[in-house]
Amino acid sequence: MKEALYESIRPLLFRCDAEKVHHVAMTAIAKGFMRGTPYSNPCLEKTLFGVTFPNPVGLAAGFDKDGLALNHWQSFGFGFIEVGTVTRHPQPGNPKPRLFRLPEHKAVINRMGFNNAGADALLARLQSAQPGIPLGINIGKSKITPLEEAHEDYSYSFRLLLEHGDYFAINVSSPNTEGLRSLQDRESLTKIISEIKTIDDTKSLFVKIAPDLTESALDEILQVASDLQLTGLIATNTTISRDMLPTDPQIQGGLSGAPVKEKSLAVLKYLKSNAPPSLHLIGVGGILNPLDAQERLESGADLIQIYSGWIYNRPSFPAEIARHLAEHSLPKSVN
Numbered sequence: 001m002k003e004a005l006y007e008s009i010r011p012l013l014f015r016c017d018a019e020k021v022h023h024v025a026m027t028a029i030a031k032g033f034m035r036g037t038p039y040s041n042p043c044l045e046k047t048l049f050g051v052t053f054p055n056p057v058g059l060a061a062g063f064d065k066d067g068l069a070l071n072h073w074q075s076f077g078f079g080f081i082e083v084g085t086v087t088r089h090p091q092p093g094n095p096k097p098r099l100f101r102l103p104e105h106k107a108v109i110n111r112m113g114f115n116n117a118g119a120d121a122l123l124a125r126l127q128s129a130q131p132g133i134p135l136g137i138n139i140g141k142s143k144i145t146p147l148e149e150a151h152e153d154y155s156y157s158f159r160l161l162l163e164h165g166d167y168f169a170i171n172v173s174s175p176n177t178e179g180l181r182s183l184q185d186r187e188s189l190t191k192i193i194s195e196i197k198t199i200d201d202t203k204s205l206f207v208k209i210a211p212d213l214t215e216s217a218l219d220e221i222l223q224v225a226s227d228l229q230l231t232g233l234i235a236t237n238t239t240i241s242r243d244m245l246p247t248d249p250q251i252q253g254g255l256s257g258a259p260v261k262e263k264s265l266a267v268l269k270y271l272k273s274n275a276p277p278s279l280h281l282i283g284v285g286g287i288l289n290p291l292d293a294q295e296r297l298e299s300g301a302d303l304i305q306i307y308s309g310w311i312y313n314r315p316s317f318p319a320e321i322a323r324h325l326a327e328h329s330l331p332k333s334v335n
């Protein structure tokens with residue numbers, strides 16, 4: 001689909017149910033009907049934790065939960081993708097409607113609840129995929145699994161998908177699975193990561209955290225990261241706060257897009273100031289234009305991810321960010 005055509009039908013799309021539009025877009029991308037603009041520039045290439053990224057702009061978790069379009073993201077100019085959140089058990093997620101746009105705020109609220117076809121189904125797709133760019137796999141806890149047994153869910157998906165991910169993201173920050181965010185506390189997180197490390201302690205591991213944590217909670221996470229030699233942290237998931245909106249829209253779920261920008265940036269800056277230089281940081285939350293992306297990288301992110309910003313921009317948005325970064329040549333990092 002041509003950019004101009006997309007621009008002309010966008011107002012129409014915004015009048016339709018958000019989840020249906022997402023489904024149609026995903027189908028069009030997976031079948032190759034909708035394409036972006038690939039962008040490559042060797043000055044953006046960087047090698048981090050042994051993985052070479054053609055550029056630092058990634059697709060955030062939740063967009064392609066089931067890995068339906070694995071071979072197509074590179075053509076949009078992405079430098080990496082994160083599939084999932086995938087859970088041990090397939091599950092339908094929360095009742096619909098569960099995805100809402102707030103265009104006047106360039107925001108999205110979702111309470112999808114990890115709707116996904118399960119880790120086994122993702123394995124089958126990964127086995128025949130050739131994404132052409134680094135791939136992260138984001139894993140979470142199934143709704144039916146009690147919190148005390150969460151580590152078993154994470155371990156199951158990790159073991160099954162191990163050889164297919166350039167890194168794994170342990171998602172303990174979605175607000176849409178009851179109690180999940182309590183797994184960010186020191187004891188629970190230690191249990192999950194230790195278990196995973198008994199399966200393989202060479203795989204690069206990230207923990208994805210919420211933007212709503214206090215500094216002392218962030219300190220605890222940094223301590224766990226250092227004790228267990230995590231590769232890095234992904235900051236951040238969606239927020240449960242509505243403070244950044246002039247009025248509370250009274251829609252339950254995680255808020256993303258422009259209103260989460262300041263919180264996500266503040267968390268990233270805090271982590272950068274307090275983490276050892278060896279800890280890698282992926283910045284996500286409220287990146288709505290190329291300058292936001294540049295600011296996130298200049299504030300300490302090694303890589304960035306986008307989700308809501310893509311909804312409010314053209315399909316070529318990832319490539320536009322990459323081009324901007326190349327033109328404002330960021331220092332290369334190899335570590």
Ligand SMILES: Cc1cc2nc3c(=O)[nH]c(=O)nc-3n(C[C@H](O)[C@H](O)[C@H](O)COP(=O)(O)O)c2cc1C
Binds near residue numbers: 063257258286
């Ligand atoms: C509809 C929707 C579904 C999401 N699903 C997931 C998910 O399954 N796992 C996850 O870690 N994050 C998920 N996220 C959070 C995003 O990956 C990202 O962290 C968050 O939206 C902030 O970035 P943004 O402001 O660019 O959207 C989802 C976000 C949205 C809007």
